[in-house]
Amino acid sequence: MNKTHYLIAGASHAGLEAVHRIRLVDETSSITVVTRDAHPPYSPTILPYVVSGQSEPTRVVLRKADWFEQHNINLVSDNELTAIDEANCVATLKSGDQWQYEKLLLATGADPIVPPIPGLSETPFHVLRTMQHAIDLRDHAGQAKRAVVLGAGLIGMHGAENLRHAGLDVTIVEMCDQVLPGYFDPRAASVIERAFNDNGILMVTGSRVVEVKPDGEGCQVMLENGDSLRADLLLVATGVKPQLDYLKGTSVQVDQGILVDRRMRTDAPHIWAAGDVAQAADFYGEGQVMMGILPDAVTQGAVAAMDMAEDDALKPYVGGVPINTYTFFGQQAISVGQSMNDDQLEEQTRVDEENNGYLKILLKDNRLQGISSINQEMDAGIMWQLILRKIDLTPVKDAFIARPLETGRALMSSSWR
Template sequence: MDRVIEQTKYLVVGSSHAALEAVNAIRMHDAEGSLTVVTRDAHLPYSPTVLPYVVSGKSAPERVFLRDDEFFERNNVSFRRNAGLAALHADTNTAELADGSTLGYEKLLLATGASPVIPPIPGIDSVDYHVLRTLDDATGLNAAIAGANNAVVLGGGLVGMHAAENLVKAGAKVTIVEMGPTVLGGYFDAAASSLIEAAFREAGATVLTGSRVVGLAKSATGATVTLANGDTLDADLLLVATGVKPDVGYLNGSGIAFEQGIVVDDQMRTSIDNVWAAGDCAQAKHFFAPRKQVNAILPSATEQGRIAGMAMAEDPGIKAYAGGVPLNTYHFFGRHAISVGSSDVPEGGDVVTRFDEANGRYLTIIFDGGRLTGIFGINEYFDGGIMWQLILRRIDLTEVRDRFVDNPLAVGREIMSRTWR
């Protein structure tokens, strides 16, 4: 006798921002259709952005959840933990889960996020190291920090820099190793990055940019890190923070198009009609570039999830995805940094820069005609969300340009108070 497979109208795989926004959008238009959310995680939904605060101890692990069990009960959602997607059979509309069960679905959202990239450094399999992508990673790193004396952080991106700050504050001797010419090079230019690096060096950290690790070996205290120039570093705590990649091992043989991520259209639909993707695993329209890209930031995940949910529920109010616009905020040693939009200067565009190195303040604003395309600041005050909307809506700032450059916070709020709909 054939095994009876449990069926659900909507299957959402993942449990962070994209998945939760999709659930909200589906239930806004379809309150009754069966809806199942499955996650590989053992916990209730949480945001990856909170993990540095769990590492630092500012946020207790049990207080970081985005939704509780009552939310799922109230919205008639079946929520399953420890049930990641193991294999997808799009031809039969079935999903094999890591807990051994199989679900049939009518409509499927893949919001499976990303996993840390582990670089192919010789010896990396012989040493103990940490990554930071899940709540369990964060609690493990929090516990390890207390006993760390010599910490080495591989990677000068947001994850690595957050963790390095926490290690410095815990009293460890910290070395950051970054292959690129600057830290946070994906978000800030060299002048802005220099202010961030200076803050870390002032706090006692060593920042090695333009440096590459060529070997790792187990030592009596942890690991020996060998650099390309021949120098070695001793580490009793090693953090690998060299980037992430979409989590899509389940796609093998599914027929769903994949490049750098799962390729989707402007309603987040994949190459299979009844399958959508959103968030860090999706390769979607980019606001500034002709080629679709993975834009792994929270605002994009939220917007993509909402659009995918509306499309799945056939909500007539759906609007096409406008495209990914980078937005990142970063706090370090009592300072703050914001990066919104593209750092590329468009043909015919112009740049306004203020740089007060003595006071640690920096601002760059990029215009294309009268329209904002990018704004980047260190200890300069403006609302990143409003800047994001000014770019997305292509609002012409010509008449207020000088005032905007002088005070982007106040003028941005003034503009959006008139135009927000």
């Protein structure tokens, strides 16, 4: 049987950050990283650009093979975790290989949700979650003319834009009344929708797909209002969820994801979880939430690793604060923290119709709770830190509302000192 001190299941941002943090304090213990992907580690955020041809798969690698060799890390690719023998600390892989571990980090990410639409399972369609998905979608796009994208979240919107850049006629279908629900309020979403319309993408919001019918080389997408859309390429981007089948028979507690404490520990001994698979503390409340964003995956991976390696510098996870930077057709939107007012927050909003500009600031007790902007000079990272550090804006409130970037930079500069 194979043996390793640290077993890291997953090689995206949470897993890679964990490995990095472990090696900072533990240079000698054995580390094994298992990834189901046959490709070298990459960021999922670049996949739409592989679809359009703007990026090549070989040029978007986060860690090359020699990096793992230099840090004495065993990388097991094209394999995945299928079962855990919790009592004996043994993980079984899809290949049948078994690894006995001292400490196990579950950073296995999430899989696309395929909605139960009649006819969909009989129709060829694409999802966009892995490098192979992106390559397959790119190859198909080179032969297609009309694409329909189901879902107007970040994956769907990125995918649609890059299919348009690849030369296809594109229609997006979203059952909510706006694009990017959960990231932007309706007013901000309308600015983004207008940019897509101006660039030749048809937006169909507030409409549900009731059936998909295979049709020769493509399909017909039937909407609940009776309309139908013809497509020779169908991209399903209706969300993701963790794949947790490997936890059967363990005591690891699961809700929407794997429940963890502020050190990323599960309630099973010797097992941690981080990233898209983890359901961790909510910054804004007492519950536990799924975040599914890159910066938070990095933070969780770091916390888990420092706890696993018994690093004295560990600071427990403070809770998830959403942060998204979204570039579309040469324009930029950011959303940090809360995006919707719950009537308990002070709201300050500015609109610049001429330049497609938008700014919304949400405050509570003069502390920033959320900020959304479109085509405004902004630093999402600084806004994120202002929220996480619960900076009191009282002395500079008017200046912050008028000039959030400059005021935020000054605040962070003084607090970092």
